[in-house]
Amino acid sequence: MLIGFDLKEKIKDLKRSGKKTPKDIFDIGVAYWLLNPDEEEYTPENLSRKYLHKNFDGSNIEFDELYRFAEKKIKEYKLDKLFYEVEMPLIGVLADMEVLGIKIDLKNLKALDKDLGKNIEDLAKIIYQEAGENFNINSSQQLSRILFEKLKIDSRGTRKTKSGKISTDIDTLMDIREKHPIVQYILNYREFYKLQSTYAMPFQELIGKDGRLHTTYVQTGTSTGRLSSQNPNLQNIPVSSRASISESAKADKTIGDDWAVRLRKSFVADKGYKLAAFDYSQIELRVLASLSGDPKMIDAFNNDLDIHKMTAANVFNIPLEKVTPEERRIAKTLNFGVIYGMGANAFAETSGLSVLQARKFIDEYFSDFKRIKEWQGQVKEHARKTGYVINLNGRRRWLLNAVSMFRGEAAEAERAAINMPVQGLAADIVKMAMVKINEDLKKKDWQDKARMLLTIHDELLFEISEDIIKEAEKLIANLMETVYELEVPVKVNVKTGKDWGTLE
């Protein structure tokens, strides 16, 4: 048995040097993360100080003590199954994905970088002209001064930041878009600058000698059970952009392409392979329906209805056929908001309704889906009574603030409480699918023909050899749908293509 910290790194080394990897492993950091997923860092130093009440001396005796304490507690909290059957086997899967990486079309990425750079320069010139002076557009403080002090744009209804300056965030800029031509230029500038500085430029530096981009998954990176991705984060690649292609770029062959799609087109399949994205359909809402046992919600999923449309029909008391796109949009916001414990103010803000209307719709929602409200009430009560919440697999999060004397803190803990069992079970399902898929692909000797590349919370991205793609699609989608049984069907959508920007 291999026991220690950062076993993913050790296993990656073994894999890279072609050595066999041990079957039984115990990652001490991951174990402590299961015991409490909200620690700052899962290092021997921190854990020793907190759980053994001593300063870490680096001795084997102390490693052993940390291990034995964790092992005991994992049993005590009934986290064995999650730890030994999901998290530990997952380490090898993550190691494979990290070592393999995803192929990048560097030419495309460089061209995008260049086009973005040109647009940024052009926009900056226009913005300086409109402002009547040169300033740092990237500084929200300077921008706030230009917009609201120098140009005196009407700031009624805007929000202030902590430091007292009027906010220049996207919502504020959208609100004042009609009031001065400079605003639209700023919006476009922001979008282009983000794409270039966060994605197009740093990615070029991070591409390996193999022409592929290798992320690092942090298994102890979240409080809910999800994975996080860093250096680079491949879980927040833009999906679509708002800004249209500028005149200067229209001249070339990228016409019609969305800027974000152009970025995604830089992620490509190897020769002889295709990319395949497997996407869980509404996994969190299905989990919520299942956990709460809400009959209307369960019925909707059993009948494969459009869940947001169904919600709209209920909240607005109209037949399904009468639901307008606007009503569906509001219902969709409501569905997601409910998972997050959203209040009337936030709902009003994101949906464009008045706070009064927002309040009314939330009330209507909870009277239509009574079991959801009941379930949330039970979870909150559990958190207050015990100081923690668990999901169906025993995954645990401590929420001692649920009884905080500060209302804000207590409310925050309650929102985290109702979200964790949902987000956390969805995360477990994806992880279990990842482990099972890798096992089955190995059994079929398909590890080189169907390679798992990325996991993006409810989506798995594969690179699959063209000769087996149909078969592999069925196998993988089926495993994902059946790895964990809910009270409603679990559904997976599959899209394939030569690159990440054009999947069908």
Place this chain on the structure above:
DNA sequence: CGCATACGCGCC
């Protein structure tokens, strides 16, 4: 100069 913080924003 490095570091922490505020701000802003990309994703699910």
Place this chain on the structure above:
DNA sequence: AAACGGCGCGTTTGCG
């Protein structure tokens, strides 16, 4: 004052 759960990251700004 904040008011929506979970992340990582780039830039600016102020501080030591």
